[in-house]
Amino acid sequence: MEQKKYFLGMTQAEINECVMELNLPKFTGKQIADWVYLKRVKSIEEMTNISLKNREIISERYDVGRTEPLNVKTSVDGTRKMLFRTESGKFIETVTIPEDDRLTICVSSQVGCKMNCDFCMTGKMGFQDNLSANEILNQVYSVPDSEKITNLVFMGMGEPLDNYKQVSKASDLLMADYGLAWSPKRITLSTIGLTSNLRRFLDDNKCHLAVSLHNPIPEQRLEIMPIEKSAPITSVIDLLRDHDWSHQRRLSFEYIMFDGVNDSLLYARELTKLLAGLDCRINLIRFHVIPMSKLKPSTDENMIKFRDFLTAKGFISTIRASRGEDIFAACGMLTTAKVNENSK
Template identity: 55%
Template sequence: MEQKTSLLGMTIAELRTVAAEVGLPAYAASQMADWLYKKRVSEVAEMTNIALRKREVLAAGYTVGAREPAEAARSKDGTVKYLFEAAAGRFVEAVYIPAEERDTLCVSSQVGCRMACHFCMTGRQGLGANLTAGEIMNQILRLPEATQLTNLVFMGMGEPLDNVDEVLKALEILTSSYGVGWSPRRITVSTVGVAAPLRRFLAESECHLAVSLHSPFAEERARLMPAERACPVEEVVALLKEYDFAHRRRVSFEYILFDGVNDTMRHVKALAALLRGLPCRVNLIRFHAIPGVALRSCSAEKMIWFRDALNARGVVCTIRTSRGEDIQAACGMLSTKRLLEKRH
């Protein structure tokens, strides 16, 4: 049986091509986009302002491609981790994080990841596949809390800029009037700093940027994040200093504090020197322990000290609230558990 092509994740230009292929007028592309991204239908048959005969022709070769979450784990703090099935029986995670003033969704861009960060469970899976724009959009549109979302962060499984074509396509759909229609200021994309795709992202999107930093020292960062050898943080910062971010986007650096590893005054001074002259902020994150890794989280007191020491040196620094540890909300934890269950 021939597999149908998913419409979810198609841009308006791609939908025009589909319309022409099945004998629909060009304006039918906008109709399909409205059904997909605003009305969020599950079946082609629901696109009722398209003639029945044409819908039947469309449905013969195409499907919406929507998938409901396969599983959900709920935290006592309100955080919900959803698993969505992806290629070859693998799973990707989307984490819904409600708060008083905003409801955020953390989405995945890859099945697994090839960056192999020492502190990340997803990296242990290796790279299984890149998600399509449709699979990325599905995490957002099929979320039970989809209508409550105020913010979106590409900080789930995978390195978004290692899948830059599909991520940029998803960002176009999310921020275009034909699509979801969000302001790019509601979306943040995280990266280790892959140079060429980062330049593309900065040129083609106005969404916020978050860089995984974790140490200002090259060798130490390389032990935590092997990608440092290909994506040196000094070069990433130098690249960012080429751009004027005053009114376009927010740039932040993610910094997990590990007890006795990257939490000294030496690190404070080096961070302040590295980021001098770049309008940005540093987000301090508490480490969620993962099996087989000896790294430990810093105390709350140490995190406050580190934040205040950076602020005193002119670097805007905040502490991110830790959420969902009781449901294995750290990136890759739950999907790895399900993957191992399938193998056994």
């Protein structure tokens, strides 16, 4: 029996094509999109303004494409981490972070990651699969309190620009008028700096961008981030300098601080030289210790000195609060390696 196709992850045009193939009334396409994206139904059966006969016809070949998380863990600070099974039988993690009247969702774009950064658990599990637009959107639609989500960050498992087509499609669907009609300002894409797709991203939409920098000295960045060899940070910065940042789109740089590695004022000076003239903010991040890495977190004192130096040089700089560390949901701690291995 042929596997059913999922409406969640399809554009309005793609849904319309499905309706035409089934010889159903043209307006059924709009009805389906409305039920899937706005009314958030989980089954064809719930689409009650479509006749029972037509729902049966649709159900023979299509499904909504929603799957619930297999597991939900809640941190003492309210952060939640969800485990989802992918279509290929692999597993991914998704995180939601509450703060005042905001609820940010941190979504995954891949199972594992090719980048193999020394400070990231996801990279240690290697690359296993790209997620489809359906699997990306399912995270948004199926987490607890999904209707309360105010912001989305592509900062979960994987490198978003290494799965650009599906990440871009999922983002477009969130912003579509028949989707959730989100402003691009509600979405931030975090990248290690894959220049091959970075230009496309900047040209295609207006979502915010966060670049994983972590060391301003190329030779030392290479030691913890192998991507520096094929996509040097200087090339990334040159590309960003060519873009117009004068509108509301935000550019930020992520800087995880490691004790005795990149946390002295020497690095702060090099960072200000590298980013001089760019309208950006710098987010300083505490390192969360992971297995298989000798790196250690910087002290609070050094982080504050580093931030104050950047501020004195005219940069907007913040120390990001750690969230969800007790359930391994904090930055750099997401991994499903053990779950994937046990499922074989």
